[in-house]
Amino acid sequence: MTDSSLRLLLDFDACAQRDKGQAPAFLHRRDRKFALTCEQQNVKPTPKRWLAHINHLSGPGAGTPPSATTLRFWQRINSGFMVAGTLFGLLTMLGLLFYDGGQRINVTVIVAFVAFQLLLAVLTTVQSLAGWQPWRALLRRFRNHPESPVFTKLQPVLMARAAQLGGVCFSLAGLATLLVMVVLQDLAFGWSTTLETNASRYHSLIAAIATPWAWIWPAAAPDLALVEATRFFRASAGAAGMEPARWGQWWPFIAMLWTTWALLPRLILALLAGVLIRRKARQLLASHPAMQALLYRMETPALDTGNQYNDASDLPDTDTQLKLQPLPDAAIVLCWAGAGDPELPDALASGKSLIAKAGGRLSLENDRQTLKKIAEQLAEQAGRTVIVVTRSWEPPTGELEDFLANAREHWPKGTRVALVPLATRIDREPDDHQVQQWLRFAKRIGLEFVTVSLVPIYGTLADVNGGYME
Structure with missing residues (x-):
């Protein structure tokens, strides 16, 4: 995960949390001086330059950036989803292509499963846009410390990207398993449904599904003759008139079906999730309460009178309750x-x-x-x-x-x-x-x-x- 906008938001939020323990006068002098330095150098005082300035003041021993821990946590989540997606994709395709030589593999089941995958991919993106977090309690169990309120608003899109990456690996593993099974086994495909559906109506459905690739790979768009020749019924698996040689001609359609309607949507939505993360991070940074305070401090001249009272007739308060004590022994x-x-x-x-x-x-x-x-x-x-x-x-x-x-x-x-x-x-x-x-x-x-x-x-x-x- 290398999103610069996300890193900038995390580092800025962590610095803002640390600044809460500093005196307002000190923060004003520090940030006003930074703004004047940028003005002398003819550069814009952006949040990125401000963080670089703060890190420079902290010195080389300041340690790792605050964003590193959070980003590593989400990298582990992404990796977990990708590994799980690969394993489930392999097992799912083996289950869909299970063939014992007696009954054919039902194309209708594969079409329904791909439609279900497409629905899950879309719902994942909608859930992230709506900000719904049904898994929030589970994330808290794996976190060592609570997230800031600002970063909590980013969790829906971060989890959506993890789920989409897992879906991409699921689809890739399923497609690879399909191609390997086509080479290693003599798969027999057919179609069947309990509903009263004739071959022409089923062919219309298949033709509509194959529209995106029919002009590129005509063999992956089954014709009416293939649909009519490969329909099977419960009691007629071995009936006369069937052409076993045509049972394997469905695999190009299955491969393109899986690629177009299962793999590509996941890839597109995973890229969209990355765009949404960067956009959300920029919005949260611009509306961050500490950002408004920082802009005010940089634009307003610092005036330190030492007066902590509101009454203008009071003299500046330069005293402190601390007292001097004897010099301690030290080596x-x-x-x-x-x-x-x-x-x-x-x-x-x-x-x-x-x-x-x-x-x-x-x-x-x-x-x-x-x-x-x-x-x-x-x-x-x-x-x-x-x-x-x-x-x-x-x-x-x-x-x-x-x-x-x-x-x-x-x-x-x-x-x-x-x-x-x-x-x-x-x-x-x-x-x-x-x-x-x-x-x-x-x-x-x-x-x-x-x-x-x-x-x-x-x-x-x-x-x-x-x-x-x-």
Whole structure:
């Protein structure tokens, strides 16, 4: 299953679900910046480019796309239908062509069965268009996690395509079995019905069915003489006047009947199901609630005042309930975006087993190697704490947030991260607004696998004041 529209919808929906845990101000700044970047590059900010931008911010360690798991699940469903269809097609044709030498194979039964297959194919497509899901409870039993409400609307057309693919394999296996049986056995065909039907009326029915191919293969369109010569009754299977040589002349008609009215409709409806999936995915993406919010954020300039109240007379709210706590003991220090250059204070550098660098001008490959190296160190230590050193005068960036989110995929659970914004001058305390921006950042990121800490370093080298947030 390689539908780009379906993958785009699944990835966008998964990203929208993740964004629900982000602050609206952060989302606005991120998406507005993306729109301005696209404007500078003279390209349209499409959902596909937006997802590529988000994946780029996540870095190379972001893992597999969210759509991969769902698509693999439906690939298994398609494969199951195709295998089952092949087996049932083989067994069904063997049953229809069963011949013990005493009674002929009734063409009427085969015509009725093909008509039944055509009816099933049409009903499958109608069911998908109507959105009816009688098998929904069965799908839930095989899913490890529930589908999103948006993707649930796609399930009828996805299941319709799986059923049509199974029908295609059923018809192909049946046709192949028919041709093999024609070569290996001397099949005897005839026609019969309990109703009072003469040969001319039956020939009219057969001629109407054979209309699509009669001009291409005249031998596959039985004439009236063949219809009259191959009718049999319950008590006259071996009656005089029968021509056994003509009993096998029905097989071209049977082959074309099966190909035209069983195989081709399934192929056409399977292709139609693929078209419906892509069309439905595009419609759901365009009407997705998160898409409307994304377009608004990209078109509206971001204005961050820090005021979370509706009363215009209130001053901007820049305080947070988080408080500074003592600097925790840690053997690993990570300097972010050049923080600590040219050298770290002794309180941070002494007694450390690993001092690494990431972010800033360093490459994404270097960041990935740093994450891996720290993960190996943490696995060998009892106390899992990492001090992340930043610059207090620089605002927190989305790159740092993405880096810490990436760390969740690599570092052991329970790892504690201490954010340490260094003061501008070693003899002065950082300004309050600088500390507050990092406290708000620590509150916002709130990763589940870590205890986020924040420690400003200032004063003399021996004077360390700071803390962590539980």
